[in-house]
Amino acid sequence: xxxxxxxxxxxxxxxxxxxxxxxxxxxxxxxxxxxxxxxxxxxxxxxxxxxxxxxxxxxxxxxxxxxxxxxxxxxxxxxxxxxxxxxxxxxxxxxxxxxxxxxxxxxxxxxxxxxxxxxxxxxxxxxxxxxxxxxxxxxxxxxxxxxxxxxxxxxxxxxxxxxxxxxxxxxxxxxxxxxxxxxxxxxxxxxxxxxxxxxxxxxxxxxxxxxxxxxxxxxxxxxxxxxxxxxxxxxxxxxxxxxxxxxxxxxxxxxxxxxxxxxxxxxxxxxxxxxxxxxxxxxxxxxxxxxxxxxxxxxxxxxxxxxxxxxxxxxxxxxxxxxxxxxxxxxxxxxxxxxxxxxxxxxxxxxxxxxxxxxxxxxxxxxxxxxxxxxxxxxxxxxxxxxxxxxxxxxxxxxxxxxxxxxxxxxxxxxxxxxxxxxxxxxxxxxxxxxxxxxxxxxxxxxxxxxxxxxxxxxxxxxxxxxxxxxxxxxxxxxxxxxxxxxxxxxxxxxxxxxxxxxxxxxxxxxxx
Amino acid sequence: xxxxxxxxxxxxxxxxxxxxxxxxxxxxxxxxxxxxxxxxxxxxxxxxxxxxxxxxxxxxxxxxxxxxxxxxxxxxxxxxxxxxxxxxxxxxxxxxxxxxxxxxxxxxxxxxxxxxxxxxxxxxxxxxxxxxxxxxxxxxxxxxxxxxxxxxxxxxxxxxxxxxxxxxxxxxxxxxxxxxxxxxxxxxxxxxxxxxxxxxxxxxxxxxxxxxxxxxxxxxxxxxxxxxxxxxxxxxxxxxxxxxxxxxxxxxxxxxxxxxxxxxxxxxxxxxxxxxx
Ligand SMILES: Cc1cc2nc3c(=O)[nH]c(=O)nc-3n(C[C@H](O)[C@H](O)[C@H](O)COP(=O)(O)OP(=O)(O)OC[C@H]3O[C@@H](n4cnc5c(N)ncnc54)[C@H](O)[C@@H]3O)c2cc1C
Ligand SMILES: Cc1cc2nc3c(=O)[nH]c(=O)nc-3n(C[C@H](O)[C@H](O)[C@H](O)COP(=O)(O)OP(=O)(O)OC[C@H]3O[C@@H](n4cnc5c(N)ncnc54)[C@H](O)[C@@H]3O)c2cc1C
Ligand code: SF4
Ligand code: FES
Numbered sequence: 001x002x003x004x005x006x007x008x009x010x011x012x013x014x015x016x017x018x019x020x021x022x023x024x025x026x027x028x029x030x031x032x033x034x035x036x037x038x039x040x041x042x043x044x045x046x047x048x049x050x051x052x053x054x055x056x057x058x059x060x061x062x063x064x065x066x067x068x069x070x071x072x073x074x075x076x077x078x079x080x081x082x083x084x085x086x087x088x089x090x091x092x093x094x095x096x097x098x099x100x101x102x103x104x105x106x107x108x109x110x111x112x113x114x115x116x117x118x119x120x121x122x123x124x125x126x127x128x129x130x131x132x133x134x135x136x137x138x139x140x141x142x143x144x145x146x147x148x149x150x151x152x153x154x155x156x157x158x159x160x161x162x163x164x165x166x167x168x169x170x171x172x173x174x175x176x177x178x179x180x181x182x183x184x185x186x187x188x189x190x191x192x193x194x195x196x197x198x199x200x201x202x203x204x205x206x207x208x209x210x211x212x213x214x215x216x217x218x219x220x221x222x223x224x225x226x227x228x229x230x231x232x233x234x235x236x237x238x239x240x241x242x243x244x245x246x247x248x249x250x251x252x253x254x255x256x257x258x259x260x261x262x263x264x265x266x267x268x269x270x271x272x273x274x275x276x277x278x279x280x281x282x283x284x285x286x287x288x289x290x291x292x293x294x295x296x297x298x299x300x301x302x303x304x305x306x307x308x309x310x311x312x313x314x315x316x317x318x319x320x321x322x323x324x325x326x327x328x329x330x331x332x333x334x335x336x337x338x339x340x341x342x343x344x345x346x347x348x349x350x351x352x353x354x355x356x357x358x359x360x361x362x363x364x365x366x367x368x369x370x371x372x373x374x375x376x377x378x379x380x381x382x383x384x385x386x387x388x389x390x391x392x393x394x395x396x397x398x399x400x401x402x403x404x405x406x407x408x409x410x411x412x413x414x415x416x417x418x419x420x421x422x423x424x425x426x427x428x429x430x431x432x433x434x435x436x437x438x439x440x441x442x443x444x445x446x447x448x449x450x451x452x453x454x455x456x457x458x459x460x461x462x463x464x465x466x467x468x469x470x471x472x473x474x475x476x477x478x479x480x481x482x483x484x485x486x487x488x489x490x491x492x493x494x495x496x497x498x499x500x501x502x503x504x505x506x507x508x509x510x511x512x513x
Numbered sequence: 514x515x516x517x518x519x520x521x522x523x524x525x526x527x528x529x530x531x532x533x534x535x536x537x538x539x540x541x542x543x544x545x546x547x548x549x550x551x552x553x554x555x556x557x558x559x560x561x562x563x564x565x566x567x568x569x570x571x572x573x574x575x576x577x578x579x580x581x582x583x584x585x586x587x588x589x590x591x592x593x594x595x596x597x598x599x600x601x602x603x604x605x606x607x608x609x610x611x612x613x614x615x616x617x618x619x620x621x622x623x624x625x626x627x628x629x630x631x632x633x634x635x636x637x638x639x640x641x642x643x644x645x646x647x648x649x650x651x652x653x654x655x656x657x658x659x660x661x662x663x664x665x666x667x668x669x670x671x672x673x674x675x676x677x678x679x680x681x682x683x684x685x686x687x688x689x690x691x692x693x694x695x696x697x698x699x700x701x702x703x704x705x706x707x708x709x710x711x712x713x714x715x716x717x718x719x720x721x722x723x724x725x726x727x728x729x730x731x732x733x734x735x736x737x738x739x740x741x742x743x744x745x746x747x748x749x750x751x752x753x754x755x756x757x758x759x760x761x762x763x764x765x766x767x768x769x770x771x772x773x774x775x776x777x778x779x780x781x782x783x784x785x786x787x788x789x790x
Binding site: 274300313384 | 536600734764
């Protein structure tokens with residue numbers, strides 16, 4: 001993966017130009033840095049734990065305009081804004097924040113959308129504490145960074161509350177047809193970018209709803225579906241066609257689509273293949289993959305059974321295996337569906353957990369138990385093949401492994417039994433194999449990930465690009481979006497050269513005549 | 514949205530459903546299935562593709578009315594639209610020239626085995642078809658299947674047809690009489706498939722079954738459909754649905770299919786109250 005910590009020259013130039021604008025200079029003068037560092041971080045208003053852990057409404061309520069402006073004042077408007085380096089897509093963070101400070105929300109959202117097409121989503125789900133906020137200079141000075149994510153969310157929600165989302169002028173149709181495979185954040189982003197260039201874009205999505213993980217995985221209490229719906233509606237207004245219930249590889253292969261006249265392709269099929277523990281008893285009733293559990297609840301709305309037909313098991317003692325966002329979402333869902341015990345069982349310790357810090361805090365507040373340094377070795381069922389207990393082993397941490405995290409080592413003879421009636425396995429997903437299986441010329445790596453040239457996102461097949469979890473394995477929304485923006489720019493270039501080729505042959509023919 | 518071209522009762526409790534879906538009709542092969550959701554509040558359920566018409570762009574399934582989803586399907590009319598009709602899913606059945614192939618189908622499996630018999634016949638096999646029904650008035654598609662079979666047996670408990678035996682016994686009788694059978698395919702309820710597999714096992718005849726665990730997405734994304742075959746966990750929707758019946762852990766499949774027994778009853782009662790107050 002590309003771990004560039006140098007700022008691209010164009011980005012640097014852009015930041016500098018904004019930084020040197022008159023209004024920015026004046027704003028900096030209006031409140032000295034020393035005063036700004038004294039301001040306290042605005043707390044994100046949230047619903048009370050005991051109130052929210054019984055329903056699926058959003059936990060965070062969002063900053064209001066007054067709080068947002070106050071938070072924006074904390075930003076020091078640094079000459080060398082480190083936060084931008086932390087953002088995988090290089091948002092001009094100081095400019096969008098300073099526009100909030102002066103109350104020009106409309107300009108702020110414009111600035112944001114120059115680089116990030118899904119701010120309402122990123123503002124809610126990005127791991128800011130390890131990205132932009134980690135590098136924020138104010139964090140170095142005071143220990144508490146600017147709440148960049150909360151401001152991003154504010155500005156996106158503000159736009160939505162105004163009702164009239166800005167639709168850019170679309171150039172005349174280029175006549176090129178682009179197929180986007182998968183309607184996750186990667187696919188949606190490419191679709192938007194290429195539609196804005198005048199290409200005819202069709203998204204093919206296997207499920208009956210667009211959004212990928214945002215639709216079937218991340219629960220309503222963290223990412224309301226209306227935010228996702230707004231993004232999908234926006235794409236439709238840009239002229240993007242959405243074909244749901246269409247599985248590329250099965251309903252039609254990539255080659256079929258090429259024969260149907262598509263000129264370029266983007267594969268954004270995600271990492272949808274659930275991994276299991278591979279220990280005895282894993283197929284007992286009551287043991288779910290996180291994908292199945294969350295899909296039943298979020299996509300199929302099992303939380304509203306029997307109004308919706310899809311059932312889900314309502315465990316009273318639920319154990320969730322894993323320590324990432326997927327595990328947090330699953331365990332908090334189990335709590336909301338009435339589990340008396342809702343516990344995370346994780347084989348390493350607290351600091352190694354890859355979940356967003358905010359989610360871990362929220363989970364703790366909601367009464368989630370954490371069992372660290374523990375791993376199941378066996379599932380035990382009753383006479384109806386329903387899981388009733390799990391045999392676990394205690395672990396201790398050894399030397400760091402290739403990921404830099406300390407390797408968990410089983411402690412011999414430490415087996416113990418934990419009574420559970422539901423288990424959710426959330427130990428990661430692998431890239432979806434459907435497209436590679438049905439597209440023989442497509443090069444894949446050893447984890448089943450589609451291989452790309454990291455500078456262009458081009459795959460081994462001409463005109464076919466890829467990005468997001470299908471190339472990275474389970475990663476993040478913002479990385480998927482970053483890949484998508486690179487791919488979109490390259491695909492546009494590719495189509496333009498194709499055009500000149502086409503015109504080239506035409507003019508040759510003409511000459512021949 | 515997919516448009517219904519036809520929905521009709523074939524025999525009590527078993528209906529035929531023809532849906533306009535040119536993309537699926539263009540691609541589907543014997544042994545594959547679709548996932549269908551009857552309405553916006555519905556569940557995603559799998560149905561085997563029983564026939565198709567590439568020119569007309571239509572795909573046909575036959576289903577047995579058991580719970581909420583199939584009740585909902587059973588009241589659809591031509592012209593209605595359903596939100597999900599996606600496929601073709603699963604690996605197609607392996608079609609080769611094996612010699613003599615025995616196709617055993619019961620209830621909805623009578624229809625589900627039809628495209629398979631047709632393809633096996635076309636590939637040059639001698640096709641022996643055995644249909645199982647509880648009573649003779651429940652038999653359908655007899656002529657369609659006869660046309661694709663070299664021999665056709667029907668076992669029905671009350672029968673003036675060939676025999677009164679339950680299908681495994683019929684299979685045994687045929688296996689004793691016929692000089693050689695190279696392969697058996699069995700589609701129907703789990704019980705039928707497991708007993709057919711049991712019957713053929715002593716004869717060492719490879720027996721392919723089309724497994725029917727509970728599914729959600731049908732694309733390998735959730736693992737609801739896990740089955741144990743030859744000691745290994747498989748996802749029936751992408752690794753199957755066809756498996757070697759002699760290697761399937763039937764007990765596990767039986768139990769997993771009952772995962773939501775009480776919920777299913779509650780769901781159906783809820784629907785009936787709403788639909789017929
Ligand atoms: C429960 C959960 C919580 C998460 N929380 C966070 C978080 O807080 N922050 C964060 O940054 N990231 C989080 N992630 C990770 C993040 O959601 C993913 O990295 C991101 O969604 C990847 O985007 P994508 O577009 O590559 O793929 P996906 O979102 O997986 O979308 C792929 C889409 O392609 C479709 N598809 C697959 N195969 C085909 C085919 N053959 N034909 C047509 N369509 C196909 C799928 O149905 C799906 O809709 C979470 C993931 C999960 C599962
Ligand atoms: C690959 C495959 C192909 C199938 N083909 C056909 C077919 O051609 N014709 C046909 O009549 N039936 C077929 N089935 C079975 C059919 O899917 C179920 O009968 C149907 O889902 C029942 O739904 P329901 O809501 O009406 O009943 P429910 O009340 O939900 O359940 C009744 C019974 O159906 C089973 N069942 C419930 N939900 C599912 C589900 N999502 N997936 C599978 N089984 C479930 C349960 O084990 C239960 O025994 C197939 C199943 C599979 C896996
Ligand atoms: S997109 Fe994510 S990393 Fe970039 S500024 Fe926003 S919160 Fe930070
Ligand atoms: S039905 Fe979800 S993986 Fe098979």
